[in-house]
Amino acid sequence: MALADKYKTLTDAATAAGIADLAVREQDGILYIDGTAADGATKDHLWEVYNQIDPNFTSGDLVLNVNVAIDAAVTHAKVITESSNLNIRKGPGTDQPIVGKAAHGEVITLVNRSNDLWWLVRTNDGEEGYCYAQYLEAQA
Amino acid sequence: MKTTKLLMSMVIATTLFFVGCKPNDAAIQAAIQAKEAAGITVAVAKGEVTLTGEVDDEATKAKAEEIAKAEKGVKAVINNLTVKPADVPVVIAEDSALIKNVADATKDFPTVKAEVKDGVILLTGEIKKASLITLMQHLSALKPKKIDNKLTVK
Numbered sequence: 001m002a003l004a005d006k007y008k009t010l011t012d013a014a015t016a017a018g019i020a021d022l023a024v025r026e027q028d029g030i031l032y033i034d035g036t037a038a039d040g041a042t043k044d045h046l047w048e049v050y051n052q053i054d055p056n057f058t059s060g061d062l063v064l065n066v067n068v069a070i071d072a073a074v075t076h077a078k079v080i081t082e083s084s085n086l087n088i089r090k091g092p093g094t095d096q097p098i099v100g101k102a103a104h105g106e107v108i109t110l111v112n113r114s115n116d117l118w119w120l121v122r123t124n125d126g127e128e129g130y131c132y133a134q135y136l137e138a139q140a
Numbered sequence: 141m142k143t144t145k146l147l148m149s150m151v152i153a154t155t156l157f158f159v160g161c162k163p164n165d166a167a168i169q170a171a172i173q174a175k176e177a178a179g180i181t182v183a184v185a186k187g188e189v190t191l192t193g194e195v196d197d198e199a200t201k202a203k204a205e206e207i208a209k210a211e212k213g214v215k216a217v218i219n220n221l222t223v224k225p226a227d228v229p230v231v232i233a234e235d236s237a238l239i240k241n242v243a244d245a246t247k248d249f250p251t252v253k254a255e256v257k258d259g260v261i262l263l264t265g266e267i268k269k270a271s272l273i274t275l276m277q278h279l280s281a282l283k284p285k286k287i288d289n290k291l292t293v294k
Contacts, residue, residue: 023228030286032230047273056269057276060288065280081248082271094244116281117241132244134278 003031003061006053010064013049017042019066031062036069040137043068070113070138077121077136079106086136088129092118100127107139163213172214175207180221182208187215194222232259233283245278252291259285266292 003026004011011024011033019035019042026032037043043066050064051057079086079102088100092115102108102123111128112120118130163171169184176182177200180193189208195201201221208217233241239256246254249271255262261284267275272293279287 021228025227025230027230028285034228043277044273047277051273056272056291056293057287057289060286063280063284063287065283067281084248093240094247095240117244134245134274134281 003029007031007033007050007062010046010049010053010062014046014066017045019046020069029061032065033062034065035067037066038069040068067116068138071140074138074140075110076107076139077110077119078139079104079108079131079135080137081135086131088121088123088127088131089118090129092130094132096130099129100125102131108136110136110138168211168213172208172211175211176204180204184214187213188218189214189216190218190220192220194224196224198223231283232285235259238282238284241282242279242284245282246275249275254279256284260288261286262288263291266294269293 004024014022014024014033014035017037019037022033022035024031024033037046046064046066050062054062081104083104085101085103087098088102089096090099100123102121106123108124108131109122110119111122113133115130115133117133119133119136120128121131121136122128165184165186168187168189169182172184172189173182176191177195179195180191183190183192189211191204191208195204201219201223204221205217205219208214235256235258238259238261242254242256242261246252249267251266252263252275253265255264261279261282263275272291276287276289
């Protein structure tokens, strides 16, 4: 359980942050941490702790899969790309044709989040399609 | 004299009778505790047994209750044992799904090259330090077996 010791600060931080459904297990020399954070800041904090233990994530001995919980009532999301526009595609995948774009910082309507990675959205212009969920931040 | 002796023996007999039929709480506690598995705490009050602690599974929990019920002098058993939550198995994505999802996740990082084999994502190329956490967050959500990060951080 050397890995559990190495990442103890991280698992302690996850427990302290009240990560829901927290699961920590070691398998074939890799530690898997799964759970759901209440918000994006909590998730980012855990990643900072991870970065302190394993600078630049070069060890390859941890898979930290902490998602952010989203209230089912949430209907809008903000585009959180670094600076560029976010592509809206016909289907869930970068191989799908682009049907529209949402500007950086724009708040758009969430239609369906049944796919974890690709959310179905609608822009204020009425364009509907799929966006990469990692670039969307649910609006409370 | 005879009456006194008779009375005395009757008192002793009565005492023995009650002690024999109603073992006291401490004795019951010790007897059950000795038979229960480690991690189970046994408390007894007026013949009522309370079991507390954490066990591995439901079967162990039921067994612990049976052991307590079988003990002489036990009137009732309150089973407050909790079952340890089973470890959620590690889910690792199939390569076919992983390859597609990794392509989607790395699309916005043109200096990063990603290869997928047997669930392992191998990253080569270079990346800006500020973008590294974002990329790692995106990839970790795809349920890989491992992320082998050989990126040069600028």
